[in-house]
Amino acid sequence: MEDTKKKYAADLSSIRDAHSRISSFTHKTPVMCSESINAIAGRRLFFKCECFQKGGAFKFRGACNAIFSLPDAQAAKGVVTHSSGNHAAALSLAASLRGVPAYIVIPRNAPKCKVDNVVRYGGKVIWSDATMQSRESIATKVLQETGAVLIHPFNDARIISGQGTISLELLEQAPEIDTIIVPISGGGLISGVALAAKSINPAIRILAAEPKGANDAAQSKAAGRIITLPETNTIADGLRAFLGDLTWPVVRDFVDDIIVVDDSELIEAMKLCYEILKVAVEPSGAIGLAAVLSESFRSNTTWNSCTNVAIILSGGNLDLGALWNSYMK
Amino acid sequence: MEDTKKKYAADLSSIRDAHSRISSFTHKTPVMCSESINAIAGRRLFFKCECFQKGGAFKFRGACNAIFSLPDAQAAKGVVTHSSGNHAAALSLAASLRGVPAYIVIPRNAPKCKVDNVVRYGGKVIWSDATMQSRESIATKVLQETGAVLIHPFNDARIISGQGTISLELLEQAPEIDTIIVPISGGGLISGVALAAKSINPAIRILAAEPKGANDAAQSKAAGRIITLPETNTIADGLRAFLGDLTWPVVRDFVDDIIVVDDSELIEAMKLCYEILKVAVEPSGAIGLAAVLSESFRSNTTWNSCTNVAIILSGGNLDLGALWNSYMK
Incomplete structure (x- = not known):
């Protein structure tokens, strides 16, 4: 190793x-x-x-590590992700703990309780279609508009x-x-x-x-x-x-x-x-x-x-x- | 105190x-x-x-304490209870740990999962009507037949x-x-x-x-x-x-x-x-x-x-x- x-x-x-x-x-x-x-x-x-x-x-472990690893100036612009749900909620919560915005691209077929969690933790929900292509293209658009940083769910x-x-x-x-x-x-x-x-x-x-x-x-x-x-x-x-x-x-x-x-x-x-x-x-x-x-x-x-x-x-x-x-x- | x-x-x-x-x-x-x-x-x-x-x-706490408090000769004859369910499962489990029989009088309206627990833990199920009177009279009958000791669910x-x-x-x-x-x-x-x-x-x-x-x-x-x-x-x-x-x-x-x-x-x-x-x-x-x-x-x-x-x-x-x-x- x-x-x-x-x-x-x-x-x-x-x-x-x-x-x-x-x-x-x-x-x-x-x-x-x-x-x-x-x-x-x-x-x-x-x-x-x-x-x-x-x-x-x-998911909160990774999200927390990602967000608290960011330099202050980068963190201030917020984070973006597309996720089937748990990463989204986790990122929203971690971002709120650091006091920065989380823009969450969520496919329309995500379970309601997972969307509810994003909202509960203060994430900003942006809807996409269910395909990975739609999720990624909408996330890219948000990135360009906000200057936020993409936090991929796993990669x-x-x-x-x-x-x-x-x-x-x-x-x-x-x-x-x-x-x-x-x-x-x-x-x-x-x-x-x-x-x-x-x-x-x-x-x-x-x-x-x-x-x-x-x-x-x-x-x-x-x-x-x-x-x-x-x-x-x-x-x-x-x-x-x-x-x-x-x-x-x-x-x-x-x-x-x-x-x-x-x-x-x-x-x-x-x-x-x-x-x-x-x-x-x-x-x-x-x-x-x-x-x-x-x-x-x-x-x-x-x-x-x-x-x-x-x-x-x-x-x-x-x-x-x-x-x-x-x-x- | x-x-x-x-x-x-x-x-x-x-x-x-x-x-x-x-x-x-x-x-x-x-x-x-x-x-x-x-x-x-x-x-x-x-x-x-x-x-x-x-x-x-x-309920397992009390059941365990009751059963492991019994003198050996008394424990060997087993225990009896009437219970809406959780005490019954707990007593069955505690009795099985001591290696003695548990006779469980259960009202017919008890939730199935609670009865399943009794069976899983090796208790012997004896059905009664839902009334406390029926539960107590059947428990008394079992006591007389087996010489087992009654372990009341709470009193x-x-x-x-x-x-x-x-x-x-x-x-x-x-x-x-x-x-x-x-x-x-x-x-x-x-x-x-x-x-x-x-x-x-x-x-x-x-x-x-x-x-x-x-x-x-x-x-x-x-x-x-x-x-x-x-x-x-x-x-x-x-x-x-x-x-x-x-x-x-x-x-x-x-x-x-x-x-x-x-x-x-x-x-x-x-x-x-x-x-x-x-x-x-x-x-x-x-x-x-x-x-x-x-x-x-x-x-x-x-x-x-x-x-x-x-x-x-x-x-x-x-x-x-x-x-x-x-x-x-």
């Missing part, structure tokens, strides 16, 4: 710097365990509850370092873990988590969990190059992005495998989170549990030695309207 | 003993804070997350001492609190919490939160004697019991006030727990938050000085069928 910084977007040093920068703003989220779920999984699981992070997702070294702070906490909270299962979308989370964790403990296994309907990362690993998909189809609205040029090299070199699960497995894992852990996760947030319980993981003998498995419950922002409607009858 | 034990069912010493007895079995549940919810409440709130306790509710000194262990943890985790808001039903939880907390800090305020449709405790406080109701009507299925002869003296002497909320306030508080805290609580579990947000609490100037308020999120066992059905479409 020497000279990591030269080859990859972050290293243990940049991640430790990020932790110093953000830890007075972020929650040190708890690691929860359940013997009932251990019995179901046949392993000891350690849930790092990033759904309890400020803004309801791990950004500051974001990757911020997300990596999870590993610093996790390895201190549960030093016995031998494996970390991480949701994968654009790869910002898993890049930071992998770089930090493998620097501290090179033997640790890093496994990605990805929905079948957006399995670009699994395809990319198989092909040895970034693959994007013409469309995605999964309820995991936070896991529809594709890898970027900063995250792909980390995923290629440090992610030991990618476990693909279908939406029905995801929903079953969500149920366990609510009904046994009592933690309100969003579909994307439950995918690590879905992976460890999946037949493809259980039947792969390579992973028999994964006995102490950390799972990152990445977020909890979810429209629960159906639940409340059932009470209003 | 001298000679408390002579006058009341528990004291700081019996509660400390309980903590030593059970703490290797129980979770030290986290205390969570949210600046978003603080802003809504206009105070600093500290959520003691007993929904993360084993069995999904605080039991061992149970009260066990629940009081919450205060020992809470005052260590959040020493700045000046108030604790506790759900009230039969009074076992609030009795233990009040006796421990007021022994450690006599200035601390203990407020009960009670649903309007089962406000027997508020009526009892007003009348100066135990009042029971001909029927109850609330979605808070865990808060339908009436005070007992061991809990009433504690409620009478150590509970500073009882805040009554209606079911719509309860549902709003649940929503905040899920959508902001990301904690899956049952309706009964959210009542402390409902109380602190209620107009009757906010407008009572006596409570203006309650600035650091602990809220016990007492349980999280809830049928979430409506939520999952919405995904299955």
Whole structure:
């Protein structure tokens, strides 16, 4: 792992710097365990509850690191992003803590609760179409008009370092873990988590969990190059992005495998989170549990030695309207 | 608080003993804070997350203390209880840890998830009608047949001492609190919490939160004697019991006030727990938050000085069928 910084977007040093920068703003989220779920999984699981992070997702770590890294003059003009939601809320909150504007380009199909979070934290919402092209072109327009700086949701070294702070906490909270299962979308989370964790403990296994309907990362690993998909189809609205040029090299070199699960497995894992852990996760947030319980993981003998498995419950922002409607009858 | 034990069912010493007895079995549940919810409440709130306790509710503390207090010969014959659910699951789990049988009399109208918990933890389910009379008479029959010992859900000194262990943890985790808001039903939880907390800090305020449709405790406080109701009507299925002869003296002497909320306030508080805290609580579990947000609490100037308020999120066992059905479409 020497000279990591030269080859990859972050290293243990940049991640430790990020932790110093953000830890007075972020929650040190708890690691929860359940013997009932251990019995179901046949392993000891350690849930790092990033759904309890400020803004309801791990995204606040990266956003905070990015915003508090900016020179004053640049920060004053504000920040821009396009995001499926959690990064947007996180950036809005981090910007408000620094007292600078956050311009948030949000696709019209984003879940209402995620938009509500942006508004709650003082972000300025600018709507786009659902395509990445529309999101990016509108963001560029805002950049030109305001002089604000773009903070990409994942393909950004500051974001990757911020997300990596999870590993610093996790390895201190549960030093016995031998494996970390991480949701994968654009790869910002898993890049930071992998770089930090493998620097501290090179033997640790890093496994990605990805929905079948957006399995670009699994395809990319198989092909040895970034693959994007013409469309995605999964309820995991936070896991529809594709890898970027900063995250792909980390995923290629440090992610030991990618476990693909279908939406029905995801929903079953969500149920366990609510009904046994009592933690309100969003579909994307439950995918690590879905992976460890999946037949493809259980039947792969390579992973028999994964006995102490950390799972990152990445977020909890979810429209629960159906639940409340059932009470209003 | 001298000679408390002579006058009341528990004291700081019996509660400390309980903590030593059970703490290797129980979770030290986290205390969570949210600046978003603080802003809504206009105070600093500290959520003691007993929904993360084993069995999904605080009840495991008392059940564990009761079962591990039994002499071996008595324990071997097993335990019996009638319960609306959380005590039943807790007793099943505690009995299985000691390796003794738990006979659980459950009313037919108990939520399915609570019955599932009893079965999961190895309890033997025996059905009764919904009335307390039916529950008690069937429990007596089981007692006679098995020689097992009755562990009442709340009117039991061992149970009260066990629940009081919450205060020992809470005052260590959040020493700045000046108030604790506790759900009230039969009074076992609030009795233990009040006796421990007021022994450690006599200035601390203990407020009960009670649903309007089962406000027997508020009526009892007003009348100066135990009042029971001909029927109850609330979605808070865990808060339908009436005070007992061991809990009433504690409620009478150590509970500073009882805040009554209606079911719509309860549902709003649940929503905040899920959508902001990301904690899956049952309706009964959210009542402390409902109380602190209620107009009757906010407008009572006596409570203006309650600035650091602990809220016990007492349980999280809830049928979430409506939520999952919405995904299955």
